[in-house]
Amino acid sequence: MFYKRKRKKKAVRSEFGSIAELREYVRTRLRKRMEEGVPSGLPAAEREKYRVQIRQLRKALRACVYGEGGEKDYIKRYIMSELTEIGLTVKETERLLPVHAPERLPPARKFDILLYRSMKQYGKDGFLKFCDRWGLPGEIRREDGVYFEITPEDIERIYEKEQPWLSGQEVLELICDAVYEGFGHGVIDRLRDCRLDGVSGGVSGMPEQFFRYEEELHGGFDGQHSFDSVFVMVRGNTVRLSFLSFESERELRRVTKSLLRYEAPGELSYYRPYMVNDMKDGSRVFACRPPFSESWAFFVRKFDSTEEKKPEELVVGEGAENLIQALKYFVGSGFHIAITGAQGSGKTTLLKALVRYINPKYNLRIEESVFELWMRKEFPQRNILTFRETESVDSVEGLDAFRKTDGNCLMMGEIGNIKAAALIIELSQVSEQQLFTHHAMTTEKLLDYFRNALLRTGAYSDAYMAQEQVAQAFHIHVLCERNLSGERYIKEVSEIVPEDGGKVRMLYRYQNGKYYRINIPTGRLLARMLEHAGEEKERMRIFFDGGAGE
Numbered sequence: 001m002f003y004k005r006k007r008k009k010k011a012v013r014s015e016f017g018s019i020a021e022l023r024e025y026v027r028t029r030l031r032k033r034m035e036e037g038v039p040s041g042l043p044a045a046e047r048e049k050y051r052v053q054i055r056q057l058r059k060a061l062r063a064c065v066y067g068e069g070g071e072k073d074y075i076k077r078y079i080m081s082e083l084t085e086i087g088l089t090v091k092e093t094e095r096l097l098p099v100h101a102p103e104r105l106p107p108a109r110k111f112d113i114l115l116y117r118s119m120k121q122y123g124k125d126g127f128l129k130f131c132d133r134w135g136l137p138g139e140i141r142r143e144d145g146v147y148f149e150i151t152p153e154d155i156e157r158i159y160e161k162e163q164p165w166l167s168g169q170e171v172l173e174l175i176c177d178a179v180y181e182g183f184g185h186g187v188i189d190r191l192r193d194c195r196l197d198g199v200s201g202g203v204s205g206m207p208e209q210f211f212r213y214e215e216e217l218h219g220g221f222d223g224q225h226s227f228d229s230v231f232v233m234v235r236g237n238t239v240r241l242s243f244l245s246f247e248s249e250r251e252l253r254r255v256t257k258s259l260l261r262y263e264a265p266g267e268l269s270y271y272r273p274y275m276v277n278d279m280k281d282g283s284r285v286f287a288c289r290p291p292f293s294e295s296w297a298f299f300v301r302k303f304d305s306t307e308e309k310k311p312e313e314l315v316v317g318e319g320a321e322n323l324i325q326a327l328k329y330f331v332g333s334g335f336h337i338a339i340t341g342a343q344g345s346g347k348t349t350l351l352k353a354l355v356r357y358i359n360p361k362y363n364l365r366i367e368e369s370v371f372e373l374w375m376r377k378e379f380p381q382r383n384i385l386t387f388r389e390t391e392s393v394d395s396v397e398g399l400d401a402f403r404k405t406d407g408n409c410l411m412m413g414e415i416g417n418i419k420a421a422a423l424i425i426e427l428s429q430v431s432e433q434q435l436f437t438h439h440a441m442t443t444e445k446l447l448d449y450f451r452n453a454l455l456r457t458g459a460y461s462d463a464y465m466a467q468e469q470v471a472q473a474f475h476i477h478v479l480c481e482r483n484l485s486g487e488r489y490i491k492e493v494s495e496i497v498p499e500d501g502g503k504v505r506m507l508y509r510y511q512n513g514k515y516y517r518i519n520i521p522t523g524r525l526l527a528r529m530l531e532h533a534g535e536e537k538e539r540m541r542i543f544f545d546g547g548a549g550e
Helices: 019-035 044-063 069-086 090-096 107-134 152-162 168-180 186-192 249-258 320-332 347-357 395-404 418-427 443-456 463-473 523-543
Strands: 138-142 145-150 198-201 230-234 237-241 274-278 284-288 297-301 337-340 364-368 384-388 409-412 433-438 476-482 488-497 503-511 514-517
Touching: 019 044, 019 069, 019 168, 044 069, 069 168, 090 168, 107 152, 107 168, 107 186, 107 230, 168 186, 186 198, 186 230, 186 249, 198 249, 249 297, 320 347, 320 488, 320 503, 320 514, 320 523, 337 347, 347 433, 347 476, 409 418, 418 433, 418 443, 418 463, 443 463, 443 476, 443 488
Parallel strands: 145 237, 337 433, 337 476, 364 384, 364 409, 409 433
Antiparallel strands: 138 145, 198 230, 198 297, 230 237, 274 284, 284 297, 476 488, 488 503, 503 514
């Protein structure tokens, strides 16, 4: 596959003692290949083939950290071709990856083998299937509380029970993957490809700068460093992987920078110490560095963990079917709906699931800071266009562009500033439907935030008039919540009644694992739902007890 320069005689080489040595050898070979010219004496066709491969290598090296598999696979194939040409001896292979002497394998390499095998069987779901099979993550009780953690002892125990057998080719592939870590995302490289809610690093442990002020710790600290910090978010739970480490501050810094390279947004610097960017697969990256943060750190938020989820799969528990039916009627009737809750409570997941209930004749226009929802992937036949923020176009301009399209339904992944909030209220008068997410923890705080946005932006000077305008802009508020055990649920669904500046009428509440209906919608909402009901009109009447509320 890769053009190889003919050699007169195979050079005698020293044996490789570690993955790091092998990686440096491959890196040197790769650098030399790209720097040297086209071998002399080749036919024209062979010279062009050689040039094409060099261009492909350069492109793949730049793009293999973007978050999509093509370029990554290309570099791995190149590494494999180098390993094949080297001809590793059995002794070297056993030294680099001693699969037949598991007592010499560290927990991180054992996990790599276990995850490799699981992903060969289940693809992106490999990590989730691995956790499900072995009842992970476990709860670890420490002095300050209980944590979710997968420990080195867990990995040792599982490896001992599985006793995985690997073919010679599989061992070579694992060595190739270990070499590639230095070109990709380090120890999180395989994890980042899994279907997870997120991956983070550098968010615990002692940062490097701490040792500059605590001189007595130099050379004597055996605790956790910031580069020993790897966490994943799985099904709403933050889980520490205490058997993984980046091994050095330098490696943590390299991985943090590499996660930001897609579309070249620039480098983290003293004057630009944090950045938000997306990756090629739609993942969102937040990365930061000292002095803004204690240490180099990153969080990768992934949006493939809830792929093709339906409301029935997300909202579970006694009475859930009635709540789902009510949400179907609310969304299908074109109501303006706010979905709020804390980070990780499932707002975006629910928003994505509810799109299937929007009138299919509506044209969807979506505004996001980075591409997260990827609605075209879920609904490729629908009329959908997503706008995103750029350095030259902020969220307010993006929302304003909605007016100039033929959109019926406006969706916003997250409202994060007062200008966007004020514009949402204004657009509610001209859009047939709106759905968005926000971090408000109660309906009253949601209304207060948007009222204050109208006042602070100067759209209104009278607080009561601003409150009235906000109350008329929303119909339904859905509050999502996640408890300490990681369970996600819809805590409350409320109607916002526009009289007297906005009254809150609770319709559904979650309590003790069950969804209770507290009230039925007012006549205002029920009449609108019946207008949109079509053949569902009689069933809707029966569902809401045949009448309207007060």
